Amino acid sequence: MVWTTLDFQPDEYNSAARLLAKTAFPINTLDALQALDVINNWRSAHAYPLNTFQITLRNRARKFEKGVTVAQRAKRLDSIHRKLLSKKTMRLTQMQDVAGCRAIFSKLTNVYRLAEFYKKTDFDHKFRNEKDYISNPKPDGYRSYHLVYEYVGTASTSDYSGMRVEIQLRTQLQHSWATAVEAVGLFTRQALKSNQGDEDWLRFFALMSSAIAAIERTPCVPDTPGDKSSLVSEISTLAENLRAKDMLRAYNTTLETLGAAKDAKYFIIEVDPDEGKVTLRRFKAKESAAANSQYTDLESKIPEGSSRQVVLVSAADITALKRAYPN
Known part of the structure; x- marks a missing residue:
C-alpha cells in the first residue's frame, strides 16, 4: 500500500493556504495552481x-452496537476555503477537521458510552479536545459529539505525527438532520450548513433539531x-410556507457509477443539482493518492x-456509503 507522504514544510502549507483564501474559483492562475498542489499534498497525506x-x-463502535455505520471523509476544498476566510488567523496546519471519521448509532446512549470509552481507554494518540454539541447544541441546531486527536507515529510513520483527526459520534436522527441541511443548502444554493442563507430555512432546521432533542430527551x-x-x-407553519416535504421529495437524482472496482474503498461523489445527476467514482485501497489527486482536480x-x-x-x-451519506 502506497500512502501520500509530506513533501513540504509547515510554513509552505500555511503560505499556500493564505494564497488560496485570496483566490476565486475556478482556479486557473499558475501561482494558485501551485498552491493547490501544496494543499492537496497536505490533505492527501492525512489518508x-x-x-x-x-x-x-x-x-x-461495534463493541456497543453491531449495526453502527462508520465512514470517513476528507474536508472539501470549498469548506477549507470558507474556514480560512472566516478565521483570518487560521493556519492550515492547525485545522482540526481536514480529516474526519464518524460513527452513526441508533441509540444516543451508545454515543456517550463510546465517548467515555475513548476517554478512559489507553490510546496511542494524543487527545486534543472534545465538544459535546448534543448537550450544548449550536444555535443552528447542529448536534454531534466531537473528539479530536493528534496522530503519534512510530519510527516508520513519524512523518505523520502531529496531524489531527476529528471523530464525530452521532445518532441516526442527528445524522438525518445534518444531511437534510446539506441537501437543502446544495439545491437552494445557500450555505445553510454554515448558518448562512434564508432565515426561514435556518429557523426550520433549528426547530427540527429541537424536535429531535425532545425525542432524545436532550437540551433544545x-x-x-x-x-x-x-x-x-x-414547524408546521414553516414547513407549509417552505413546502419542505415537496422540496425534499423533488431532489431525486440519477446515479452514474464510474470504475469497475468491486473492492472499492474510496469514493468521489460529484453532485450536479442543475442536471439532477450524481457521479460516483470508485477507487481501490491502494489508489488513495490517485483518488485525492482527482478529487482536488475536480x-x-x-x-x-x-x-x-x-x-x-x-x-x-455502496450500501454503507448510502447509509453514511443519504443526501
Whole structure:
C-alpha cells in the first residue's frame, strides 16, 4: 500500500493556504495552481492517519452496537476555503477537521458510552479536545459529539505525527438532520450548513433539531420553544410556507457509477443539482493518492457560486456509503 507522504514544510502549507483564501474559483492562475498542489499534498497525506483512526473507531463502535455505520471523509476544498476566510488567523496546519471519521448509532446512549470509552481507554494518540454539541447544541441546531486527536507515529510513520483527526459520534436522527441541511443548502444554493442563507430555512432546521432533542430527551436549541405545542405549531407553519416535504421529495437524482472496482474503498461523489445527476467514482485501497489527486482536480474546476459539489469519502461498500451519506 502506497500512502501520500509530506513533501513540504509547515510554513509552505500555511503560505499556500493564505494564497488560496485570496483566490476565486475556478482556479486557473499558475501561482494558485501551485498552491493547490501544496494543499492537496497536505490533505492527501492525512489518508494514512485517518485510515488508522477509522479502523479503531469501527472496532470500538461495534463493541456497543453491531449495526453502527462508520465512514470517513476528507474536508472539501470549498469548506477549507470558507474556514480560512472566516478565521483570518487560521493556519492550515492547525485545522482540526481536514480529516474526519464518524460513527452513526441508533441509540444516543451508545454515543456517550463510546465517548467515555475513548476517554478512559489507553490510546496511542494524543487527545486534543472534545465538544459535546448534543448537550450544548449550536444555535443552528447542529448536534454531534466531537473528539479530536493528534496522530503519534512510530519510527516508520513519524512523518505523520502531529496531524489531527476529528471523530464525530452521532445518532441516526442527528445524522438525518445534518444531511437534510446539506441537501437543502446544495439545491437552494445557500450555505445553510454554515448558518448562512434564508432565515426561514435556518429557523426550520433549528426547530427540527429541537424536535429531535425532545425525542432524545436532550437540551433544545437556544431560542426555540420549550413546549411541544408551540414547537409543533411553528414547524408546521414553516414547513407549509417552505413546502419542505415537496422540496425534499423533488431532489431525486440519477446515479452514474464510474470504475469497475468491486473492492472499492474510496469514493468521489460529484453532485450536479442543475442536471439532477450524481457521479460516483470508485477507487481501490491502494489508489488513495490517485483518488485525492482527482478529487482536488475536480474541485478546482468548479466555478465560484456554482451549486456543483464534490466530496471524497470512504465506506465499506455502496450500501454503507448510502447509509453514511443519504443526501
